Amino acid sequence: MLCSSVFITGTDTGVGKTLVAGGLAGAWKEEGYDVGVMKPVATGGILINGELTSHDLLFMQAALGSCLKDEQSLCMPYCLKTPAAPAIAAQVEGVEIIPENIHQAYDALAKRHELMIVEGIGGLLVPINWDYLVADLVMDLELPLLIVCSSRLGTINHTLLTIECARHRGIEVLGLIINMTSNSQCLTVAEQTVSEVLEKVTDVPVIDIIPWSSSIDVESGRIGNAVELVESILPWMIVL
DSSP: BBEEEEEEESSSSSSSSSHHHHHHHHHHHTTTTEEEOOOOEOSSEEEEEEEEOOOOHHHHHHHHHGGOOOOOEEEEEOOOOSOOOHHHHHHHOOOOHHHHHHHHHHHHHHHHHEEEEOOOSSTTTTETTTEEHHHHHHHHOOOEEEEESSTTTHHHHHHHHHHHHHTTOOOOOOEEEOOOOOOOSSOOHHHHHHHHHHHHHSSSSSEEEOOTTTTTTTTBBBBTTTHHHHHHGGGGOOOO
């Protein structure tokens, strides 16, 4: 049975969640599925034609192309301009983030689409408001988790902490995606061994290693070969 929806989180900010979310959305679309995307909360929003929006949501929407018809109010219930954790950005801007509004938006989108891809913000313990973390949202939406981690030094600790946090809360972890964040021809020892180490120290499978690509740029909306790079993830989206 195909996994109906998935929540994509990261071990940190800037590790490649949006690349994976957009690429996976496009890959599922190419397989013939009706796909919906959601970025429940975004910070560091940008103004386009007078409307505050997010590079991350625009990238995912671009991956779906002309088939996208969902309102931004559902795809992204909260978009804040301040580049900070949602709870802080909301406090600065005088906004109250109400989790129930996110739940309702997700339910509305899930009724429209066969598959949903939900991209988190930062990692699992980022506060959406002062009483509600990203992990709480994953639990409330009852979604399995894909964890995106980088190839840089320090990712082992961040990844293991993310796995432990998810399992402690009863969240199903489908697997790990390693995103190679360096375009260097000479990889460091940490970059060369990250997959091997993770496979030795955890039973969570490393689903894929995504190479760095100059054709992809989230901030400019360039999808490049993102769909091609994540196609190998699709077989893992099967729930037995």
